[in-house]
Amino acid sequence: MDLLAHLLDPWFIGLIFGGTLMGIVFGAIPGMTATMAVAVCLPLTFSLGLVNGLALLLSLYVGGITGGLVPAILLGIPGTPSSITTTFDGFPMAKRGEGEKALKIAIIASVAGGLVSLVALFFFAPVLAKFAIKFSYVEKFLIIFFALTVMAALSKDMLLGIFSGVLGIFLSLIGTYDITNGGNGHTRLIPPGMDYWLDGGFALLPVLIGIFGVTVILEEAELGMPRGQSLKDIEVGPHSRFSFSIFKGQTLNLLRSGSIGTFVGILPGVGGSAASILSYTAAKTTSRHPERFGKGEPAGVIASEAGNNGLTGGALVPLLSLGIPGDSTTALLIGAFALQGIQVGPLFISQNIDTWNAMITAMVISNLVMLVTMFFAIRWFAMVIAVPKQILYPFILMMCVIGAYTINYGIIFDVWTLLIFGVFGWLMVKLKLEVAPFIIGFILGPSAEIYFVKSLESFGDPFIFFTKSWIAAFLWVLIIASVVMSVILSRRNRSDGAMRT
Amino acid sequence: MENLTRVTIDFDTSHLIFPIMIGVILSLLGLAILIRDRAAIMSSGQMWATTFRDMDKPRFFGALAITIVYFLAMVPVGNIWPNAGYGFLICSVPYVIALGLLFMHSRSRAAIGSMLAVAIIAPPVVWWLFSEVFFLTLP
Numbered sequence: 001m002d003l004l005a006h007l008l009d010p011w012f013i014g015l016i017f018g019g020t021l022m023g024i025v026f027g028a029i030p031g032m033t034a035t036m037a038v039a040v041c042l043p044l045t046f047s048l049g050l051v052n053g054l055a056l057l058l059s060l061y062v063g064g065i066t067g068g069l070v071p072a073i074l075l076g077i078p079g080t081p082s083s084i085t086t087t088f089d090g091f092p093m094a095k096r097g098e099g100e101k102a103l104k105i106a107i108i109a110s111v112a113g114g115l116v117s118l119v120a121l122f123f124f125a126p127v128l129a130k131f132a133i134k135f136s137y138v139e140k141f142l143i144i145f146f147a148l149t150v151m152a153a154l155s156k157d158m159l160l161g162i163f164s165g166v167l168g169i170f171l172s173l174i175g176t177y178d179i180t181n182g183g184n185g186h187t188r189l190i191p192p193g194m195d196y197w198l199d200g201g202f203a204l205l206p207v208l209i210g211i212f213g214v215t216v217i218l219e220e221a222e223l224g225m226p227r228g229q230s231l232k233d234i235e236v237g238p239h240s241r242f243s244f245s246i247f248k249g250q251t252l253n254l255l256r257s258g259s260i261g262t263f264v265g266i267l268p269g270v271g272g273s274a275a276s277i278l279s280y281t282a283a284k285t286t287s288r289h290p291e292r293f294g295k296g297e298p299a300g301v302i303a304s305e306a307g308n309n310g311l312t313g314g315a316l317v318p319l320l321s322l323g324i325p326g327d328s329t330t331a332l333l334i335g336a337f338a339l340q341g342i343q344v345g346p347l348f349i350s351q352n353i354d355t356w357n358a359m360i361t362a363m364v365i366s367n368l369v370m371l372v373t374m375f376f377a378i379r380w381f382a383m384v385i386a387v388p389k390q391i392l393y394p395f396i397l398m399m400c401v402i403g404a405y406t407i408n409y410g411i412i413f414d415v416w417t418l419l420i421f422g423v424f425g426w427l428m429v430k431l432k433l434e435v436a437p438f439i440i441g442f443i444l445g446p447s448a449e450i451y452f453v454k455s456l457e458s459f460g461d462p463f464i465f466f467t468k469s470w471i472a473a474f475l476w477v478l479i480i481a482s483v484v485m486s487v488i489l490s491r492r493n494r495s496d497g498a499m500r501t
Numbered sequence: 502m503e504n505l506t507r508v509t510i511d512f513d514t515s516h517l518i519f520p521i522m523i524g525v526i527l528s529l530l531g532l533a534i535l536i537r538d539r540a541a542i543m544s545s546g547q548m549w550a551t552t553f554r555d556m557d558k559p560r561f562f563g564a565l566a567i568t569i570v571y572f573l574a575m576v577p578v579g580n581i582w583p584n585a586g587y588g589f590l591i592c593s594v595p596y597v598i599a600l601g602l603l604f605m606h607s608r609s610r611a612a613i614g615s616m617l618a619v620a621i622i623a624p625p626v627v628w629w630l631f632s633e634v635f636f637l638t639l640p
Contacts, residue, residue, distance in 0.1 A: 047635035159537065163530040170523050177516030186516040221564045224557030225604045388612070390604035391619050394597040397568065398624065401575075401589070402631055402639065410638035412576050419568060430552060449519040456518075457510045 006051065006358050015052055016362050019059030020369045026060070027067020028384045029392065030077045034064020035329045036216065039209040040396055042335055043403040050340040051355055055362035057336055061329050062114060062312055062366040066374070069106040069305055071385050074099055081273040082308035085280040089293065089300030096296060100378060104242040105298050106305040107374045109254060113306030114367040116258025117265065117313025121320075122360055125349060128321035132346035137458065138468040141451035142475040144444045147324050148437070149482045150267050155434045158486045164434040168441025173449060175201025181450045197413045205335040206404040206417035207442060211435060212328065213400040214422025217393045219429065225389055246298050253283050257303045261310020265326045266317045275314075279307025313363065320348055320356070324444065328436055331443050339407070563603045571596040575640040586632040586639030593624035 006012045019041070026037035037060040045053025068080030073090030086106060093102035135143070148165050155161020174190060175198055177183030190198045220226065247254075257279035264275040283303030284293045293300045315326025316333075323345035325331035337344050342352065349356045374381060404418040405411070428435060455464060466476060510518065535542060571592055579588020597620035605612055631637045 043631065043637065044635070046637055159530065159534055163527070163534060166523060166527045166530060170520070170527050173520045173523065184512055184516050186513075188516050188520050218561065218564065221560040221604070222552075222556045224560055225606070227606055388605075388615075390601045390606075390612075391616055393604060394600035395619065395623055397600065398593050398597060398627065401572075401593075402627065402637070405589075405640055406631070406637045410640070412572075412640065415572055415575075415640075419565075419572065423565070430548075445523075452522075453510065453515055453518055456508055457512075457515070460507050460509060462508060463506055 006361060012052055012055055012358075012362075013365065015048070015056040016059045016365045017369050019056040020063040020366045021373065023060040023063020023065075024067035024070075024370065024374065024381060025063075025384050025387075027064040027080050028070040028381060029067075029387060029389075030071050030075075030385070032216070032392075032396075033080045033212070033329075034061050034067075035212045035332060036396070037061075037064045038329050038332045039205075039212050039403065040399040042205060042209070042332060042339075043399075043406045045336050046339060046406060050337070050342060051358045053336055053340070054333070054355070054359055057333055058359060058362050059366040059369070061333075062309075062363060063370055064329070065309055065312055066107070066110045066114075066305075066370055067381075067384075068308075069110065070103065070378075070382055073102045073106060073301070074382055075385065080308075082276050082311065083304065084273050085276040085304035085307075086301055088280065088304070089295070089297045090304075092294070092296035093298070093301070098296070101242045101246075102296075102298070102301055103378045103382075104375060105246055106301050107371060107378070108247065109257075109302040109305040110309040111367045111371045112254045113258040113261055113309035114312055114370075115364070116255060116306070117262040117310040118360060118363055118367070119313075120259070120262045121313035121316050121363075125317045125321045126356075128317065129346045129349050132322050135346070135471070136468065137451045137455040138464055139471050139475065141448060141455055142465065142472055142479070143322055143324065144448045144451065146475055146479050146482065147318070147444065148441060149479050149486070151437045151440050152486060155437055157432065157434070160432055161434045161437045164428070165437035165441035167433070168438040168443075169445035169448060171202065172442045172445030173201075174198055177449075178446065181446070182454060183450070202417050202421070203404075203407055203411075203414050204338070204443065205332075205407045206414040207421045208328075208332055208335065208439065209400050209403050210418040210421030211425035211428075211439065212332075213396060214418060215425030215429070217397060218422055218426045220389065220393070222426075225393075247302075250299060250302050253299055253302050254306050256282060256286075257306035258310040261307040262314035262317075264307075265311040265314020267326070273308075275311045276304045276308040279303045279310070316359075319344055320359075321346060323348075323447070325440065328439055331439055334443060335407075560603055564600060567596065567599050567603065579640040584638070586628055588640040589632075590624055590628040590639075593628070594620055597624060 022041070023034060023037050026032045027034055038057050041056060041060055044056060048056060065080060065082055068078055068083035069086050069090065072078045072083040072086035073094050076087045076091035076094075078084045078087055090102045090106060093099065132143075148162075148169075152158055152161040152165055155164070170189075173188065176185060176187050179185040187195070187199060260279045260282060261275040264278060280293075280300060280303045283299055284290050287293065287297075287299060289297070311327065315330045318324040318326050319330045319333065323334075323343070325334055334344060342348070400418055401415055404414045407414055425435065428438065456462065459468075465472065575588040575592045577588070578591050579586070581587070598617065601616040601620060602608065602613070605616065628639065632639050
């Protein structure tokens with residue numbers, strides 16, 4: 001009944017519609033991402049309430065991930081990192097005058113991937129959550145530890161990835177050891193003279209908005225605000241006859257790529273580029289014509305887009321069942337929940353069944369809105385690429401200020417946090433530190449502390465982390481497997497690099 | 502034997518356990534990076550010199566300076582009319598104009614005109630939406 005009420009609520013539907021379109025616009029402009037779209041619109045959710053706020057943010061997420069396909073195909077520039085492999089075949093298709101055809105293939109593949117992941121989310125998250133309810137502090141700590149090791153394992157440089165994650169945890173501990181979570185209320189790690197500002201630590205959302213909003217703009221400013229594309233550069237193509245027959249024999253590719261994307265999404269902090277690369281590789285290696293890949297093969301576009309949209313549902317699985325974000329964008333969603341005073345974790349779905357249903361509904365509708373609008377108005381969306389950055393970026397910075405200032409009901413230090421972490425994010429890129437592990441570490445740090453200290457307080461035995469239960473033992477197996485995998489991957493990358501030189 | 506593995510957590514100092522542990526791990530990781538990447542770290546001066554040589558200094562530092570002035574001005578201006586959000590509104594218009602002009606490549610009349618239109622229309626619309634419709638606190 002509640003679900004029907006949402007479906008009949010024009011505000012709910014309107015937010016999904018608007019969010020999806022705005023997400024596509026953000027995704028379509030190179031340099032801007034779904035994460036940035038969510039960060040900029042986060043303050044809007046203050047007054048929208050949880051369900052409507054989430055409908056907006058999830059639609060931005062779905063639209064943002066998909067929007068990246070437009071410049072990837074028409075310009076050979078991935079609009080978002082997750083559309084990197086879409087350029088491999090989409091751009092060659094556009095160059096031979098099949099831009100519109102490639103765009104429509106990509107749109108349908110995106111929707112298919114998104115829906116596959118939603119099915120997985122719908123069935124898998126509640127099961128995982130029910131299982132996770134049994135977890136004590138020990139297992140909860142090990143889950144976070146596992147998330148951090150997976151994230152570090154998939155970093156470009158394992159050591160720097162781990163360092164970034166631990167640095168994120170360290171900075172998240174600044175301020176008071178929260179009484180509401182069982183802490184003693186004492187402060188720590190606050191630099192002299194900063195007690196007034198840092199008593200509660202750095203607020204999560206200004207940190208996220210700074211790193212995902214301000215850093216990007218500083219990077220572009222450093223490069224001299226590279227000129228955007230003009231309308232002349234965007235040629236959708238005169239010979240673009242699209243037919244659904246292209247999808248004949250591609251069902252397996254769609255399902256496999258959507259599933260790979262979903263699985264990658266479930267792994268914390270891995271990101272969309274890994275989803276699309278793995279899907280593309282799988283499609284290429286199982287194809288009867290692998291030699292056609294990279295030269296304008298529709299199956300390549302299908303694999304890439306179904307893969308990266310598969311991420312959208314997958315990344316929500318650990319968030320809604322364990323309280324651990326699957327990627328940077330879902331990390332921002334934690335902020336939306338926090339704004340409404342709701343903690344995500346194993347109990348979330350069972351205690352908020354209406355919100356859960358509304359979230360799934362919003363994502364399904366968002367995928368359908370995306371399909372209809374992009375399929376029929378793709379030529380108009382293509383023009384978005386030409387919006388001048390000198391207009392967009394000041395506006396985005398202004399929105400970032402609102403987001404930061406309103407998070408804690410008007411604290412100017414949060415606005416400064418935005419700038420501090422914007423510059424910090426720029427420095428991180430220069431020092432080759434990894435942003436995703438840092439963010440996940442920053443988000444999970446306070447929970448990790450509580451679970452770790454409470455485990456020791458409750459059991460008084462450091463070995464309890466190994467001996468508590470079979471779940472703890474199983475988690476250690478996963479942790480060791482991810483560390484071993486990271487070492488193997490790191491060695492392989494090094495030997496590949498050596499071979500290339 | 503069991504007593505050897507038992508630890509007792511003093512509640513009064515429990516806020517220091519995890520930060521100290523993480524601090525030690527962070528230091529060890531930092532040390533490992535220092536040892537592994539010592540050559541790159543030793544020559545990092547070169548990297549920064551290249552970064553500063555190649556960067557668009559007016560746009561990068563200009564953006565930072567304009568943003569700092571914007572942040573500094575918002576609260577004092579807003580305090581003239583408390584709780585109205587005018588600090589945000591009044592400061593955002595020149596901020597968007599200044600940053601827009603800084604980021605612009607060819608300052609043609611048409612480009613400046615469209616940028617000015619956005620700078621004059623967007624902040625009041627955003628202020629109205631958040632302050633009057635959503636009742637959010639703005640500086």
